[in-house]
Amino acid sequence: MGYELALINPQLEPCKLSIGQATMETSQAITLAALGSHLLVGLSRAMILFIVTSGLSFVLGVLRVPNVAHGSLFMIGAFAAHSIAGALGGGSIGFWSALFLAPLVVAAISLITERLLFCHLYEREHLMLLLFTFALMLILGDLTKMTFGAAYRSIIAPKILQGSISIFGSPFPKYNLFLLIVGPVVAIGLWLFSSKTKIGKIARAAAVDREMVGAIGINVSWVFAFAFVLGCFLAGLGGALVSPTISVTIGMDHNVIIEAFLIVTIGGLGNMWGAMVGSLIFGITQSFGILLWPQFAIVFPYAAVVIILTLKPTGMLKSVW
């Protein structure tokens, strides 16, 4: 096991090891360089979390459904990326087309599910919607296992993103640097989309008052479908992006979804910038946890969540609810 830390970086491996090594790890002097490189690793991890969480947050904001199946779609994104990259013979063409196509595959799956089943449930009690997404998670998880098997697999990043460069005197993988660029790009893209385009504005309006949006003649059901598919697309994108850094396997959905939920909660439900803030807190506390006390590194982000929710029960930023 030890999968719960979906690690972005082999550097972080020590946290999986036994206590003996863990204590050895801590006894190293915590230098400024180590601090800096951990900060960068935490940031790049936060970017993956942000991409996944922003999708969840978007769905939560517009549909008001905690989509438990989000993690499964993330996992399917990773598996699809692996298959597409494999089918195209790997290499950089395979990777880039996988990065482009895998989220679309996930979006297609979510669109079918939404139109066939989910759209009939919008009038129901919230718990029923939650339950539906849980059922979806069970089904998608097993279908993934059926299709791809339980073996571990990984994608090789293209040449240009392989290897590492030296930052703060310690090696830092180029791929993580790439993530550090992609994350903000996605954030800005989402922000532009939701504040500048018409459909984005409609989606935000539906989040605030769906009756009113329906009353002025907009088909709310399709707005919801769109929001759901966009959210799932982001999950797939996150899955495709994370696939070169971890081993893609069954069970990665369980971990990411719980983290995504907590991030959404501390950020403020449905708030995209909240998802960003939450991801940064989560990623950075986790990587500093690895620096400070590797054995209990996974406790740090949870503790951070507890502290934030105790001080500010509705999250750091304004919730759309």
Next chain:
Amino acid sequence: MLLNIFRQKSLGVSVVIFFLLLITPAIIPKFYTYILAVIFVTALLAMSLNMLVGHGGLFQFHHAVFYGVGAYTAGLILVKTSWPWYIAFAAGPVAAALIGFVIGIFCVRLNRLYFGMLQISLGSLVWAIAFRWYDMTGGDDGIHGIPMPEFISSLKSSYYFVLIVSGICIVLMYLIYKSPFGSTLQAIRDNPERCAAVGINVKRHQLMGIVVATFFAGVAGVLFVTVEGSIFPDLMFWVLSLEVFIMCLLGGWFTFGGPILGATAIVSLRTFVGTYTEYWTLILGVILILLIFFLPDGIMGYNYREKIRSWSAGRAVRDMK
């Protein structure tokens, strides 16, 4: 009040079922005896959750933690100390209730989804500690082969122990359900504002409800140890929490005995479908979706439709505000 209970029809049925269950181990094969014992444990857990979800209206999203705490406390005392068994068995529920109290203090300040989210993060904190603290808890492997006291070391004797203890607990829960405290809890579920207006301390009642429910979850945890003889961190994982949540919804969460049916259905599904195919969660997911569409009030809850409708109508009105 006690006399009222004895006049009820369902009591007669329960007593008959209880006596049937007393003689069944003599007739059925060992494997089925074991499955029945697992069903009792799970049913007790589901009922303890339903005290909060169905009767209290709280989004108790991470109930498995208290189950796990009960199991771990009992198991660790049995393994690590030479204390007599009854201290271990008593310590389990008490520890669960204590953790429930601490987590409850934080959670009851929040409402609905935020309540559930904070509980998930606090619960995950407990899970992460159990998962990582190799010296004490055995980490992700857990501890297996926990020595049981003489009188429940065989399967049959542990079956009877589980049957009797869970029977007593269910009777106690019924008494609580019918007590003024139980009625207050249900009133709070239906309309917290009005309850507060007539002078009920809503938060304190909810906290008390959490403590009582977590105590029973701890009992279920101890019973799990007597049946399985092992503890592992999956007992506290959030997937189990959601599964138990589903048992409540499946059986009918506005009824008292519904969760028993839900637990029976899910445990037998897992056991019997699990022997044919490894994809039993797929089947569970499909059944869940069918249930959501055609029987949203659960197996036993169909005649509570009106009640549910009035409640969700109240909820919807409040959601809109």
